[in-house]
Amino acid sequence: MEELKENLKAAIIEALNLEDVNAADIDDNEPLFGDGLGLDSIDALELIVLLEKNYGVKIENPEDGREVFQSINTIAAYIEKSKK
Amino acid sequence: MEIYSVADNIVSPLGTNTEANYAACRGGISGIANIQNGDLYPEQFYGAAIGEDIKRALNISEDNGYTFLEQLFIHSVSDALSHVKDLDKNRTLLVISTTKGNIDLLSESYTGPMDTKRSELTVMGNTIARYFDLPNAPVIVSNACISGLSAIITAKRLIEVGQYDHAIVAGGDILSEFVVSGFQCLKAISDEPCRPYDARRKGISLGEACGTMILTRDVTLAKNKGQAVRILSGSQSNDANHISGPSRTGEGLKLAVKRALEQTDITASQISYISAHGTATLFNDEMEAIVFDTLGLSDTPLNSLKGYFGHTLGAAGVIESIITMKQMLERELVASQGFQETGTTKTLNIIQATKAVAACEYALKTTSGFGGCNAAVVYKSL
Amino acid sequence: MQLQIQAHSIITPTSVQANGEFVLNNEEKHPFNLFGKELYRHLSIQYPKFFKMDELSQLAFLGTHLLTMHIENWDGDKVAIVLGNKSSSLSSDKRHYQSIADRSNYFPSPAVFVYTLPNIMLGEMCIRYKVTGENTCFIMEQLDVDFLHTYVQHLFEAEHYHYCITGFVDYSDSSYIAELYLVSSQKDTGAPLALDFDKNFNQIIF
Missing domain, CATH: 3.40.47.10 (Thiolase/Chalcone synthase)
Structure with a gap:
């Protein structure tokens, strides 16, 4: 799980062009949207692509992304759950 | 100064002129259908594509020196011009509205005869202007989905300032893998024909079409009175x-x-x-x-x-x-x-x-x- | 109506100038993805969204920053943006095509696709500088001063704008440029320049 989270942080930083943000700066429980990293609707769609491309996990309805993308913890949990 | 639209044309999946397109609309006929075409998208989707019947009616060819979109523009402008008296070409401006132009030429899978340089919008615009022997450089507007209205507003302004007396405003875009895959990844395409304003709407259906309006300060230019x-x-x-x-x-x-x-x-x-x-x-x-x-x-x-x-x-x-x-x-x-x-x-x-x-x-x-x-x-x- | 050019900026692969004054040289001949970031940091801009933009939008963004440094605030609905561009969004277009070239690795990117229109750079300028007036992107071979002068002059007369950002911004594999002019109908704005806006408006000699 820890490895997955680290891997996820690096992938998100790269995919979303989060310049000046390091993996260590992202708290596992920190909200990714709104105040946290200030991500927006395009970032959410990009995360959907990232999960499918890197982890083979599909999110068909963007609305479902809201819950999944709350934090690194929720994304990691979703990936783990989907893989089982 | 008063500016009029005195003639027009639409070429779309619903027909090759304004009359046919209008008849389809008032008859409740939609050009949107299920499309299964791997060249456009790996999976089926709903969109409005110009069919073989329309292509035949327009004599669309792959080797006449013009791209599919250019042929749509040429047909559309030719038909619109046939409804007006002779324009003084020196006093006429061509305004082109498009978002992606000949974007299909940039695809790695494109195997046709056209030079990829034709994907440059200025090159496409000049090709159309040259076909109609229009001496003035065309104005090309690329303002996303408002491009068509931008082109009309631009033409109106340039006639108002006295630079031209007439303008041919032509807007066109084709259904391409480029746009279909793009709007799909934005999760913006409906899995059924689009339902504007409806409670169950799920997104857009993409289409392809070309339209032309002849704008002028001379309302008598129309061959058929009462069309302005x-x-x-x-x-x-x-x-x-x-x-x-x-x-x-x-x-x-x-x-x-x-x-x-x-x-x-x-x-x-x-x-x-x-x-x-x-x-x-x-x-x-x-x-x-x-x-x-x-x-x-x-x-x-x-x-x-x-x-x-x-x-x-x-x-x-x-x-x-x-x-x-x-x-x-x-x-x-x-x-x-x-x-x-x-x-x-x-x-x-x-x-x-x-x-x-x-x-x-x-x-x-x-x-x-x-x-x-x-x-x-x-x-x-x- | 007599309009004035009140500011000017130009970014090329070799150097950056604002109002005739040197800002930064690209001594190392870095490609734009490095030089653009260097300029961003040199200007001490704080706008993380910059890094999400494509090259064309980054160019327009940096050029606009240099052009509007003297402006503290303005009525956004009294500001228009009218730009020329040649290569459309070619760089992002190619990136989008790369993402769908392989059917077994077919992952079009939303963050790439949204930049595949040349007018997106105007949208980014509008967001950053709260511009809500007209914004139009014309495709042209090069900076067409005659056309832009006619269009912009008429725009001020017809719709009573206070400011218009005009010029030419283009990015392709072989080169890039952001050449911008701030045109204004307002006097005494403390602007760095006060030059007549005429049919030769690009022939500024400093």
């Missing part, structure tokens, strides 16, 4: 909110409509009909409903023509303006295809069945697009 409509005013704005989504409150669209009305001596209550953008995305239609409600236009009959043509991007503002003018001339308003039940927080007067009206003196056409841009044009019957 005046282009009264037009304005553009930006939401300054987000590059791919409209402002929730529609401040930008509100400003464009307000300014278009301010340029006239009429008020919002005198508008008899609105041809709205109505893409059938959740946010666009909701934003428009808020704007028209705030402007006191919620009782004004309104439709979206996307249910017939799909979203034709750079062609949309032009072909939807042509159907708008046709409705004004025919004194008839066509049903907003795909609408059944109100699906916006503010209720609009969506036209549910095609119907005759006593008069349609003033009509409002609006569009909104990526980049946060909005445009509004007011048309007046003569």
Whole structure:
């Protein structure tokens, strides 16, 4: 799980062009949207692509992304759950 | 100075001229169908593609030196020009509206004979101008989904300042793997034909089309009398909110409509009909409903023509303006295809069945697009 | 109506100038993805969204920053943007095509696709500088001063704008440029320049 989270942080930083943000700066429980990293609707769609491309996990309805993308913890949990 | 649209053409999946396209709309026929074509997208989707029958009627060829889109432009402009007396070409401007032009040539899988240089919009524009022996360099507008109305507003302005007497405004875009895959990844494409303003709307249907309007200061230029409509005013704005989504409150669209009305001596209550953008995305239609409600236009009959043509991007503002003018001339308003039940927080007067009206003196056409841009044009019957 | 050019900026692969004054040289001949970031940091801009933009939008964004440094605030609805561009969004277009070239690795990127229109750069400028007036992107071979002068002059007269950002911004594999002019109908704005806006408006000699 820890490895997955680290891997996820690096992938998100790269995919979303989060310049000046390091993996260590992202708290596992920190909200990714709104105040946290200030991500927006395009970032959410990009995360959907990232999960499918890197982890083979599909999110068909963007609305479902809201819950999944709350934090690194929720994304990691979703990936783990989907893989089982 | 008064500027008129005196002749036009639409080529779309619904027909090769304005008459055929209008007949399809008033007959409730949609160009949107299920498409299973691996060259456009790996999976099936709904869109409005120009079919083989139309291609045959247009003599579309792969080796006549013109791309598919250029052939659509050439047909559309030729047909529109056939309805006006000879134009003084030195005093005529060609304005092209497109979002992606010949983007299909840049695909790695493109194997046709055309030079990829033709994907440059200036090269495409010059090719069309040269076909019609137009000596003035064409003006090319690329303002996302408002391009068509931008082109009409630009043509009107350049005639007003005295630089030209006439303008050929042509808008076109094709259905390509480029745009289909792009809108799919934005999760913006509906898995059924689009339903603008409806409670169950799920997104857009893409389409392909080309439309042409002949704008002039000389209303006698039309061969058929009684076909002219005046282009009264037009304005553009930006939401300054987000590059791919409209402002929730529609401040930008509100400003464009307000300014278009301010340029006239009429008020919002005198508008008899609105041809709205109505893409059938959740946010666009909701934003428009808020704007028209705030402007006191919620009782004004309104439709979206996307249910017939799909979203034709750079062609949309032009072909939807042509159907708008046709409705004004025919004194008839066509049903907003795909609408059944109100699906916006503010209720609009969506036209549910095609119907005759006593008069349609003033009509409002609006569009909104990526980049946060909005445009509004007011048309007046003569 | 007599309009003035009140500011000017130009970014090329070799150097950056604002109002005739040197800002930064690209001594190391870095490609734009490095030089653009260097300029961003040199200007001490704080706008993380910059890093999400494509090259064309970054160019327009940096050029506009240099052009509007003297402006504290303005009525956004009294500002228009009218730009010329040649290569459309070619760089992002190619990136989008790369993402769908392989059917077994078919992952079009939303963050790439949203930049595949040339007018998106105007949208980014509008968001950053709260511009809500007209914004139009014309495709042209090079800076067409005659056309832009006619269009912009008429725009001020017809719609009573206070400011218009005009010029030419283009990015392709072989080169890039952002050449911008701030045109104004307002006097005494404390602007760095006060030059007549005429049919030769690009022939500024400092």
